[in-house]
Amino acid sequence: MLELYQFELSQYSEKVRLLLDYKGLDYRKIEVTPGIGQVELFRLTGQKQVPVLKDGSKYIVDSTQIAKYLDAEYPDRPLIPADSKRRGLCLMMEEWADESIGIKGRKALFGAISQDQYFRKSLLPTTTPDIFRTLVEGVPSDVFKFLGVGVGYSQEAIKSAIADLKQDLEALCLLLQDSPYLTGDEPTLADFAVAGLSILLKFPEGDYLDLPIGIRGKGVPELVNNPDYDIFFAWRDRLYAQYRKSLAFTAPGSSGGSSPTSIQID
Numbered sequence: 001m002l003e004l005y006q007f008e009l010s011q012y013s014e015k016v017r018l019l020l021d022y023k024g025l026d027y028r029k030i031e032v033t034p035g036i037g038q039v040e041l042f043r044l045t046g047q048k049q050v051p052v053l054k055d056g057s058k059y060i061v062d063s064t065q066i067a068k069y070l071d072a073e074y075p076d077r078p079l080i081p082a083d084s085k086r087r088g089l090c091l092m093m094e095e096w097a098d099e100s101i102g103i104k105g106r107k108a109l110f111g112a113i114s115q116d117q118y119f120r121k122s123l124l125p126t127t128t129p130d131i132f133r134t135l136v137e138g139v140p141s142d143v144f145k146f147l148g149v150g151v152g153y154s155q156e157a158i159k160s161a162i163a164d165l166k167q168d169l170e171a172l173c174l175l176l177q178d179s180p181y182l183t184g185d186e187p188t189l190a191d192f193a194v195a196g197l198s199i200l201l202k203f204p205e206g207d208y209l210d211l212p213i214g215i216r217g218k219g220v221p222e223l224v225n226n227p228d229y230d231i232f233f234a235w236r237d238r239l240y241a242q243y244r245k246s247l248a249f250t251a252p253g254s255s256g257g258s259s260p261t262s263i264q265i266d
């Protein structure tokens with residue numbers, strides 16, 4: 001069976017989970033522990049980022065390379081269209097989603113959690129002991145704002161990321177006004193990239209991610225609560241309902257049926 005080395009909360013991993021579900025491929029999730037688990041990933045693949053797909057003895061690194069590999073090895077339900085116009089649009093949109101929504105989405109979410117102590121607490125894994133939950137909840141918002149400067153997420157950077165994301169969502173709503181999918185009548189890699197990379201803007205409402213129930217449907221208030229983007233979030237809900245396997249309907253031990261297996265360190 002295919003194996004996906006991933007973080008449950010990673011947008012690029014979610015993009016690949018959407019691709020695998022669309023193609024109807026079963027896979028087992030291997031949750032990489034940030035830090036120590038990435039050392040093992042480095043030993044296996046020569047780099048430390050997720051997602052990584054393992055197919056037999058082959059490791060495929062990077063969500064875009066995984067999409068191309070899946071089309072080459074599992075050609076049913078192609079992700080990248082054959083005709084030149086749609087192919088060009090699809091590839092361009094995928095790259096843009098990776099670079100714009102992916103990167104700015106992290107900054108915008110950081111801004112949202114630094115302002116909301118309950119959101120912050122609900123992002124912790126369900127197994128976190130109460131004492132740590134209380135500690136995280138108690139950290140004043142100003143401390144998060146200060147920490148954000150250290151990792152390049154100053155208040156100005158967060159504001160500018162949100163402004164850019166607003167334009168991105170406006171563009172997507174315009175494209176979706178008279179078309180069921182981003183490049184036409186069938187979904188492509190562009191749709192799954194945009195949907196997967198946007199999970200941090202608003203976590204999907206349904207039972208798709210192994211995350212605390214409290215964060216479903218939550219996200220960046222400036223985007224989630226703005227009716228101008230309803231078309232986009234309705235499109236994404238539809239795409240999930242059509243193609244993403246819910247946790248409840250997958251067999252334990254396969255694609256998302258249970259808590260992911262953690263990567264083992266010798």
Ligand SMILES: N[C@@H](CCC(=O)N[C@@H](CS)C(=O)NCC(=O)O)C(=O)O
Nearest residue numbers: 010011012048049050051062063064
């Ligand atoms: N270009 C990569 C980006 C992957 C990426 O940014 N992965 C993040 C998680 S969302 C990661 O592994 N971060 C950990 C690190 O950089 O150490 C892709 O498309 O797969």
